[in-house]
Each structure stands twice: as structure tokens, then as C-alpha cells.
Amino acid sequence: METNVSNKVRNWLAAASVPIIIWTVIPLLWILATSLKSDAALADSSQNVLGNFWPKDISWDNYKLIFTGGAKDLFLPALWHSIVVCLSATVISVVLATFCAYAIARLTFPGKKLILTTALGVSFFPVIAMVTPIFNLWRSVGLFDTIPGLIIPYLALTVPLSIWILAAFFQQIPWEMEQAAQVDGATSWQAFRKVIVPLAAPGVFTTAIIAFFTAWNDFVFSLNLTSEHARTVPAALAFFTGASQFTQPTGAICAAAVVVTIPVVILVLLFQKRIVSGLTSGAVKG
Known part of the structure; x- marks a missing residue:
């Protein structure tokens, strides 16, 4: 009985952690997506997908800017x-x-x-x-x-x-x-x-x-x-x-x-x- 209760609690905790993980990961993904956008993509939302979230064409210009x-x-x-x-x-x-x-x-x-x-x-x-x-x-x-x-x-x-x-x-x-x-x-x-x-x-x-x-x-x-x-x-x-x-x-x-x-x-x-x-x-x- 204790094992069943423990499994139920574990499942509920896992289910409750999903929205928390999503809420935490989305800002990190946004930073990553922004770092991969060109200047044109940052200014023009039509060059992005998923509601201006991810660039259609990945650009490494920002990384080149900070390293070289x-x-x-x-x-x-x-x-x-x-x-x-x-x-x-x-x-x-x-x-x-x-x-x-x-x-x-x-x-x-x-x-x-x-x-x-x-x-x-x-x-x-x-x-x-x-x-x-x-x-x-x-x-x-x-x-x-x-x-x-x-x-x-x-x-x-x-x-x-x-x-x-x-x-x-x-x-x-x-x-x-x-x-x-x-x-x-x-x-x-x-x-x-x-x-x-x-x-x-x-x-x-x-x-x-x-x-x-x-x-x-x-x-x-x-x-x-x-x-x-x-x-x-x-x-x-x-x-x-x-x-x-x-x-x-x-x-x-x-x-x-x-x-x-x-x-x-x-x-x-x-x-x-x-x-x-x-x-x-x-x-x-x-």
C-alpha cells in the first residue's frame, strides 16, 4: 500500500514539475534563439517562425562578434x-x-x-x-x-x-x-x-x-x-x-x-x- 501511495505522489510531483520546467526553460530558449538571429531577423518578425520566436535562417554573426x-x-x-x-x-x-x-x-x-x-x-x-x-x-x-x-x-x-x-x-x-x-x-x-x-x-x-x-x-x-x-x-x-x-x-x-x-x-x-x-x-x- 505504501508503495502505491508513493508511486501516486511521485506521479503527481512529476506532473506538477512539467509546467515549472517549461516556465524555466522558455527564457533560456529565447536567449538562445535571439543569439542565433541576424540583425535583420531581430528587426523583421517575418524572418522568424513560431511567433517571432525562432529564426528561419540561423546566423552565427553574434558569436563571431564577441569572439572575433x-x-x-x-x-x-x-x-x-x-x-x-x-x-x-x-x-x-x-x-x-x-x-x-x-x-x-x-x-x-x-x-x-x-x-x-x-x-x-x-x-x-x-x-x-x-x-x-x-x-x-x-x-x-x-x-x-x-x-x-x-x-x-x-x-x-x-x-x-x-x-x-x-x-x-x-x-x-x-x-x-x-x-x-x-x-x-x-x-x-x-x-x-x-x-x-x-x-x-x-x-x-x-x-x-x-x-x-x-x-x-x-x-x-x-x-x-x-x-x-x-x-x-x-x-x-x-x-x-x-x-x-x-x-x-x-x-x-x-x-x-x-x-x-x-x-x-x-x-x-x-x-x-x-x-x-x-x-x-x-x-x-x-
Whole structure:
């Protein structure tokens, strides 16, 4: 009986998810379709099908524009900045969060719960509220429009979230395994490096993906803390211009959006189970 009920619930959930998936996918398909339209197709709906949705003749002009055309000087450096800044912020935040989360999970000290609560609270802190003081400070110390000046604020976004997720994973690892390694003669560092870290690898990997997504999608910090030497793709899209002041670069912006979305989509499709596992563990433990 329980199996029948479970199957019914599963079927209802599947049916309810269909309109949600459609509602989510349509904007993504619209961006893809717009990136494949020529300037003429963007201006003339008769050159499109499905109610001006999909172009009759696919054009790669917008992709040529951002990779080899006039927009390459803006897009390609921004793409490189995004890769460098996001990977650096992810590596640093995961390393710092690993040690901090391990201490929270294994050690007993005053204020441990307060640290976890603070980390969770910082994760929900409005980013826009931090921009003005950081902007003024960065202009004073010379970090404005630099790669380090963008990595450091990203750590404020990724480290607290990483600590919360990794603390839940470390709490799931049996304490006896580390004690057994120490009984066999391993030091605390050796037990951590050879026993705990391999067991926590799935959690560390999940945390790294989530931290990377958080940094990759940031717009506010990149827009306000950079000028042109460290600007990432989300902010660079706001500075795309058309062939003239009367032309909107809609196709080029959509092409760039598709390019920067592809890595995110691939990572999600390949590691969706680990991402869901990390979010679930972080929600129920602590």
C-alpha cells in the first residue's frame, strides 16, 4: 500500500514539475534563439517562425562578434577575468572553510554555534549593502579594479556558505575512524589528511561547485568594484554597445549569455546529485 501511495505522489510531483520546467526553460530558449538571429531577423518578425520566436535562417554573426569582431576586446578579457577570479575565490574559500568546518565539527569550544549562525547570517546579508564601504576602502588602498580586489569580496560570499555545508559533512564522518588512525600512530594532521579529507571529498567537491556558481553569477561586486582591468562577464554585458547609438546589441548580449551559461549547465548536469546532496545535508545538519 505504501508503495502505491508513493508511486501516486511521485506521479503527481512529476506532473506538477512539467509546467515549472517549461516556465524555466522558455527564457533560456529565447536567449538562445535571439543569439542565433541576424540583425535583420531581430528587426523583421517575418524572418522568424513560431511567433517571432525562432529564426528561419540561423546566423552565427553574434558569436563571431564577441569572439572575433568588435566586441571581442570587451568580452574575451572579461571571460578570462571571470575564470581567474571565480576559480581563485573557489579554491581559497574551500581550503579555508575545510579547516574551519573541521574545527567546528570535531572540537568543543565556546561560541561554536554562534560561529555557524553568524556564517549562515552572513550568507544572507545583502550584497548591495557592502558595496559602498568596500568601494571607498578599495579606492584608498589601491585595490579598486584589480583581480585581488574582486577575489576578496567574493570570499565574503563563498566562505560562510562553504563553512556551513562542510560542517554538515564533517559531522557525518564517524569520529572513531580518526581515533583509530591516531591509535595506529598517525598524528592529528596525518589523520586529517589521510582519513578525514578523502572521506569528505564528495562534500568538498559539492561545496566547490556551489561556491563557484556563487562567484560566477555575481554582478553587483563586479560592476561597482571594477573599471576595465578586472571586470567579469556579468558586468561586461552591461557595457555592450550596438553598431550605432540607435542600435541595441541584443543579439550580442544573448550570445555572450549563452557562452557563459554553458559551463554552468554542464557542471549542473554532470554533478546534480552531488549538488542536491550537499544542499540537503547542509539543511538538516548543524
